[in-house]
């Protein structure tokens with residue numbers, strides 16, 4: 142496991158404790174039950190890919206451990222409208238406060254500003270965080286294989302599915318792929334390959350391209366991180382990858398809608 146992931150996960154243990162002090166489990170469950178119905182994250186992505194378009198999950202991300210502050214004028218609702226206007230299939234919203242300057246409220250604001258499904262981008266290691274994700278309106282959660290044992294991955298996946306959440310399961314290499322495939326997940330999940338090495342922060346699109354021959358046929362895959370423009374999208378699509386998670390390159394643009402349109406192309 143990488144140093145930054147260790148550091149982030151240590152903080153998550155503290156945050157889970159705070160969440161459990163703030164709510165009883167029955168109160169949190171009640172909030173999750175009262176949340177707006179899930180919008181169908183994977184369905185939205187798949188319908189865009191089936192129509193022959195690049196299916197983009199556009200990310201609302203103010204800062205990151207690798208890049209520091211990415212965007213000073215940061216308005217999640219405005220960004221969500223820009224991304225919807227630019228042709229995003231779904232949104233990703235960072236909710237981690239300490240390392241990404243995110244917030245749960247940013248997900249609520251972004252989702253309320255458009256009709257797109259939203260993934261809660263955070264470091265989920267406990268069922269309480271799954272319920273919290275549904276309580277704030279998330280349609281999908283991220284589960285990072287490097288942060289979870291196979292048994293824990295399966296337990297959190299089961300919890301997410303019980304709350305009608307879709308799941309993006311993220312890997313970085315072939316060993317993590319093998320672990321995920323052995324976990325015996327059912328429906329309602331898709332695979333993300335993160336091109337960013339969490340130890341060095343080096344971002345190489347070859348991380349996705351090199352793993353493609355190892356993927357089971359028919360498993361939808363999202364390439365994550367380091368998509369800088371239309372040439373990267375074209376390169377991935379030529380290799381058969383049609384689903385993208387894009388943050389920084391859109392967040393740095395004065396008009397993200399136009400940048401997203403150019404990224405997706407014809």
Ligand SMILES: O=C(O)c1ccccc1NCC(=O)[C@H](O)[C@H](O)COP(=O)(O)O
Nearest residue numbers: 205206207208365366367368387388389
């Ligand atoms: O972005 C980071 O610095 C980072 C560091 C440690 C763990 C995760 C990190 N990023 C999360 C992501 O997966 C990206 O935000 C996402 O894939 C978008 O990447 P990009 O288009 O390169 O902003």
